[in-house]
Amino acid sequence: GAIKEAVVLAREDVPGAKRLVAYFTVHGDEHRVEIESLRTQLQGQLPEYMVPAAYVQLEALPLTPNGKLNRKALPAPDLASVITREYEAPQGEVEVAIAGIWQDLLDLERIGRHDNFFELGGHSLLAVKMIERMRQAGLSADVRVLFGQPTLAALAAAVGTCTDVVVPVNRIPHGCSRITPAMLPLADLDQEAIDRIVSTVPGGVANVQDIYALAPLQEGILYHHLAAAQGDPYLQYVMFGFDNFTRLEDFAQALQAVVARHDILRTGVVWEGLAEPVQVVWRNAELGVEAVPLDPTAGDIAMQLHQRFDPRHYRLDVRQAPMMRIAYAQDPMNQRWVGILLFHHLVDDATSLAALAAEIEAYMLGQAQRLPISVPYRNYVAQARLGVSREAHEAFFRDMLGDLDEPTLPFGLQDVQGDGSGIEEVRQDVDADLSRRVRAQARQLGVSAASLYHLVWAQVLGKVSGKDDVVFGTVLVGRMQGGEGADRALGMFINTLPLRVNLGQTAVGAGVKATHARLTALLGHEHASLALAQRCSGVEAPTPLFSALLNYRHTGATTSTEALSAWEGIQILSGEERTNYPLTLNVDDQGEAFSFTVMTPAQMGAQRICGYVQQALQGLIRMLEQTPGAPLHDLPILPAAEREQLLVAFNATEAEYPLEQTVHGLFEEQAQRTSDALAVLHGDQRLSYGELNEQANRLAHYLRKQGVRPDSRVAICVERGLDMVVGLLAILKAGGGYVPLDPAYPADRIAYMLEDSAPAVVLAQSATVGLLAGALMPVIDLGSGRWQDESVSNPEIAELTSAHLAYVIYTSGSTGLPKGVMIEHRNTVNFLTWAHRSFDAQTLSKTLFSTSLNFDLAVYECFAPLTSGGSIEVVTNVLELQHGEHDITLINTVPSALKALLESGGLGEGVDTVNVAGEALKRSLVETLFEQTSVKRLCNLYGPSETTTYSSWVSMAREDGFAAHIGKPVANTQFYLLDEHKQPVPLGVPGEIYIGGAGVARGYLNRDDLTAERFLKDPFSCEPNARMYKTGDLGRYLPDGNIEYLGRNDDQVKIRGFRIELGEIEAKLAQHDAVKEAVVLAREDVPGDKRLVAYFTQSEAVDIEVLRSYLQGQLPAYMVPVAYVHLDELPLTPNGKLDRKALPAPDSSAFSLRLYEAPMGDTEMKLAALWAELLKVERVGRHDHFFELGGHSLLAVALIERMRKEGMEADVRVLFGQPTLALVAAAVGQVQRIEVPETKIPALTRQRRI
Known part of the structure; x- marks a missing residue:
């Protein structure tokens, strides 16, 4: 860079004001360096306290006579050197x-x-x-x-750069007899509509002061009010206690006086029969005050009053002004009166409520004369409608969101149509020290404290939704450009708009500044509607762009002694705010301290989310102080307790096992204990433990003479039978690792595996020798008996350890070529020791050995029984159980084979335990197994070959029923569910499964590149050199530590902006009784049109519409395939895996396309005309989809109103659930309208009238 030399001193030129001063020289060709740029560079690399306050450029550094730096000769900095905002008087x-x-x-x-x-x-x-x-x-x-x-x-x-909107005057004169369109500059209405509106107001035209459009967030709130099935998410309340009735009257009279002062408090909303809703200001609106007779013996009066008016079921008629009311009851037990004040969010926000309280206070103190002139809400509506143009809003949000095609849905929560019920709320204070540090960092960076909290929330949302690029709603004050008097006006000013934050490689310090810049830019568009912003993104309706919200509020005002006297004898008992967003963070900035509140569905745990916010806030401040240049993704959100739970408690699987033992060593010990017991049978052939051991020993000694040594590989290509078992044990006893070659494999695959594994020798039989024609190594025919004279004693191989190779098993590779997984004795011995603890000797006493050696299920079937005294029956495949007599206690297989076995009635009487692995397990299969057989338990086991056969398991006893997960880790095994930065994901959030512990294989044979990519250092283990395997599978932890399997990471696709796990759709489709196997692909047969296509084989005939509606009941709409292709069988690769490339493109029979079909009947035709007009399309068919044609929530409200005007009753929710023309038309008239009860407020007696 430009800097040649640099020295930094801590100087105290002014007593008590020590500061860092930097001195520097520059390279010859550089003249002057901007000190602001130096400071900015250092701010990105150092904590703020290490950044010098002043920078002095010198021609050369002063030196002592002996060439050392002369620090004393460095000059004091002058004013030009100092950036600390040195005082300079205003000019x-x-x-x-x-x-x-x-x-x-x-x-x-x-x-x-x-x-x-x-x-x-x-x-x-x-x-x-x-x-x-x-x-x-x-x-x-x-x-x-x-x-x-x-x-x-x-x-x-910048003064003079801003021009306020000229607010058009209200042209309705006092005493006018008819309001005409010309009198309403802020509403677009014809005479018929105006007359309809006026007819809704008590007192008619004489009581109408103004009519104008809704502000942006009012539109959204009205939509949620109309969409709520019961209650109202935006009806708020406060419960008061009054020492006596006079105090209640004082309060109500003061509130009525404030209502009379402010237009917005005398406002009702009219929407029925209108193209767009409007608000109507009444000249006079009486505050409803209702006495409620309650029985003190029926429980707490305050609770009874709350239950009667609980916004979860109670609705206020927002067509009537004022949108607030008081209900009260006497509470003799507590010698007081209890009142509930209900008020609607359509007419207030937090700033308004503070102003409302101040005005009530002024009236109760008799000081109403000091109140300023009220500011009409129409000024704000004019600013919102006539200020920044729609085109400017669209350009801004298109720039911010145009390339964003994926919503941010933390924990998968996407219901933003909620009514606030089932929401749990937890408040937490930020301690004084952290609050102080937050403010210090905000001031040092020259940003608002709100920017820091927005970045914290973005980080939490990123971690719980698995994204580095997040969007969430932020609540804007709405008063920045609200016009004159906006700081004290009453009304609904706030607005919710999307904020996008990129958390990727951004440095923490830069991330704060970028967030501040984004929030600043948003201010210019604070009056834009959320629907407009969403339309500018790539996320298609009705999918929400985001489902989390941040509301940053200032609540720092202190109350004076005089103000307190106004409220004497009045106590606030409780209050509540609700939200339609399933995850909300409210931050209260109290001037010095902070507190925050999390609101979320109870099952998510608001306390847990509070912990994430607290952890992220502490981490952000610590990183800004110490390492502001570190990447944001390093910012942790997991509190120590949850991290401990995920990494340690859920992985507490430690168990002893013989660390130095080998697989054959375990067998030899067993053979010594039960020499005469039956070990293996195949058809009529049998071997006892003693016989099996001796035969294997003879062959082992012979193999030693053929050069087999520890870690030598020995291939075995034989038919299933006794020779196979003898051969496996002999290879292990000789010190080698066996490499199974299934004779059923194609010749070119066997040739590749031979070439890749380069075995010292190959064991074969006369029937399989022909498959090994090209082998360059010795081939030993097990039928030759050449080793019959070898020793029958166990070979003693001093140099053989548990860290030597036990076997190499080939699994399919992404390149199409299989890769060999190297498993050592210690891996297998740990696995077998776990198996003996989990499956007792009786269970293993008669085990079926039916699985090909090329699948590692065979390791369990062969060695678990032979190292615990059980016997194994070797068969060609599990379906042989249908024929002949088989005495079996345990079967170990895959679900599809078990299903076939049950269908043929081949599962014998004696089978006690069934193990399944390798495929998704269906509930119906488990239920059928327990219904049709006497099996006592079914175990579902999961694990890649790379971590030794089985890594997790769940045991389902007959009385337990089906478990929809893959259980918990086996002994000495750790599961880590990690994000893409290798950090643990929060509980319940999908992450990639990494497996550590004693089962982790040595790696891939001859594939150092792939070994390095998949077998990684285990950062969570205390063991030196511990490694973990990256499975490529996705899972999430359930609260009890069981793991739900979610399919393959590489099966992820994006459709309409959603990240979709194809495995999840496949699992659901496969659970349908008529479906045998299911595969789902995301195909793009037409460029730019990516669609989900399901392929299935069937166990009984089924119509694709049946499958589609079945999935529609199980999955969100974006995960339901559009096409369904029936196949006789799924195409497979040579090693039995699905060949995705061979799946055919769907033809027209696979779709129930939305082909144009003309509307039928009067209702459909009327409805189609309305859709065409509202959605601005030429024609609408009966299968067309409202949202696919460009509909959104506000248009939905407009449509329902237009339908009502045409005499068609329907509920806005129908549109979301069944958005096709035919289904909406079918629902017309079936919906019970939610009738809002009339406000029946009995007048109080004259002396008590308020």
Whole structure:
């Protein structure tokens, strides 16, 4: 770079003000270096406390006579060297005026022209106040300047750049007899619509003060109000206790006076029969106050009152003003009156409620005269409608979201149509030290504290949704550009808009600044509608763009003694806010301290999410202080307790096993104990343990003479029978590792495996020698008997250890060529020791050995019984059990073979335990097994060959029934569910399965590249040199530590922006009784049109519409295949795996296409005309889909209203559940409308009238 030499000193030129000063020289060709750029560079690499405050450029560093640096000769820095915002007085009248406003708002003695608003403690609500104060002083400026360049000088320079919207006047005169369209500049209505609206207002035209459109978030709130099945997610309440009835009357009278002062509190919403909803301001609106007779013996009065008016089932009629009411009851047990104040979010937000409380207070203190003139809500509606153009909003959000085709759905939560029921809420305080450090970092970086919390929430959402690029809703104050008086106006100003945060490789410090910049840019569009923003993204409706929200609020005002006196004798008992988002974080900025509240469905655990937020906040501040250049993805969110649970408690599988023992050593010990017991039978042939041991020993000694040594590989290509078992044991006893070659394999595959494994010798039989024609190594025919004279004693091989090779098993490779997995004796001995603990000697006493040696299920079937005293019956395959007499206690197979066995009635009476592995297990198969047989238990086992046969298991006893998971790890085995940065994912979040422990194989034979890629250092183990295997499988932890298998990582596809696990769809489809096997592909037969196609074989005839509706009941719509192809059998590769490339493209019979079919009947035809008009399409067929044609939630509300106008009753929810024209038409008239009860408020007696 430009810097040649650098020295840093800690100087104290002013007593008590020690600071770091940097001195530097530059290379000859460089003249002057900008010190701001040096500071910025260091800020990205060092914690803030290590960044120098001043930078002094020198021609040369001063040296002592002997050439050492002369520190004493380094000069004190002058003003030009210092970037710490050294005081420089404001210049010019604009700067002086703004400085005065800052001093007042920030409570500071003096403000310099280079001072930074956020470093001095400013935040968004203070910014609103400041803009209003500037406006009053005749200084207009764009609030975004303040966030983008937050210095006094920059803001002053921007004065005059902002032009406020001219709010058109309300043209409805007092006493007019008819309101006409010309009188309503903020509503687009014809005369018929106006007359309809006026007819809804008590007192008619004389009581109508104004009519105008809804603000952006009001539209969304109204939609959720209409969509709620019962209750209302946006009806809020506060419970009060009053010492006496007079205090209740004082409160209600004050509230009525405030209602009379503010337009928005005298407003109702009308939508029926209109193209778009409007709000109507009444001139007079009486506050409803209702006495409720309650029985004190029936329980707590406050609880009874709450239950009666609980917003989970109670609805307020929002067509009537005011959208608030009081209900009260006497509470004699507590010598008080209890009241509930209900108020609708359509007319308030947090800032409004604070202003409302202040005004109630003023009336109760008799100080109403000091209240400023009220600000009409129409000013804000005008700003929202006439300010930034729709085109500008669209351009901004297209730029932010245009390339985003995947929603952010933490924990898979995607129901943003919720009514707030079932939501759990937990509040947590941020301790004083952390709060102080948060503010210190925000000031050092010149950003708002809100930016830090937004980044924290983004990180939490990224971790719980498995994404590095996240979007969530942020609640904007809405008053930045709300026009004159916006800081004190009542009404619904806030707005929810998407914020996108990229968490990938971004450094922490840069991430904070980028988040601040994004939030700043969003301010200019705070009046855009969420529906517009969503349409600008690549996520198609009705899928939500996000399902999590952050609401950052300022609640720092302190209450004066005088104010407290106003509320004497009145206590707030409780209150509640609800949300339609399934995951919400509310952050309360209290001026110095912070607290936050998490709201989420109870099953997600709000306390747990609080823990993530707290952990992420602590981590972010620590990284900003110490390593601001570290990548954001390193920021942890898991609290120590959950991390411990996932990594340690769920993996507490430690168990003793003989560390130095070998597989054949275990067999030899057993042979000594039970020499005469039956070991192996095949047809009529039998061998006892003693005979089997002796035969294997003779062959082993012979193999030693053929050069077999520890770690030599010996291939075995034989028919199934006694020779096979003798051969396996002989190879192990000779010190070699066996390499199975299934004679059923194609010749070219056997040739490849021989060439790749380069065995010392090959064991074969006369029937298989022909398959080994090209073998370059000795081939030994097991029928020759050449070793009959060898010793029958166990070979003693001193150099053989448990770390030598036991076998090499070939599994399919992604390149099409199989790869050999090298398993050592210690891996297998641990596995067998676990098997003996989990399956007793009686269970293993008569085990069926039916699996090909090329599948590692065979390791269990052969060696678990032979090392515990049991016998094995060798058969060609499991279906042989249908024929002849077989005395079996345990079968170990795959689900498809078990199904075939049950269908043929071949499962014998004596079978006690069935093990299945290798395929997804269906509930129906488990139920059939227990219904049709006397089997006592079924075990589902999971594990890749690379971690020695089985790595996890679940045992299902007859009385337990089906378990929809793969259980827990086997002995000395650890499962880690990790994200793409190899960090543990939170509980319940899908992650890739990594397996550590005693079963991890040595690696792949001759594939060092692939071994290095899949067998990694285990960062979670205390054992030196511990490794873990990357399975490529996906799973998630269930709360009890069992693991749910979710398919292959490489089976992930993206359709309509959703990441989809094909394995999950396959598993669901395969559970249908008529389906035998199922495969799902994402095909793109037409470029740009990627679709899910299901292939299936059937056990009975089934119509594809039946399968489609079955899946529609089990999966979200985006996971339901569009085409279904019936095959007689699935195409397989030579090694028996599915050949995906051979699956055919679907023909027309596979689709139930949305081919155009004209609407039928009067209802469909009327409806089609409405759709065409609203969706701006030429024609609509009866199978067309509302959202595929461009519909969204607000259009849905508009459609339902248009339908009502045409006399068609329907519920907005029908549209979401059954969005085709024919289904919506069929539902017309079937829906019971939710009738909003009339407000029947009995008048109080005259002296008690409020």
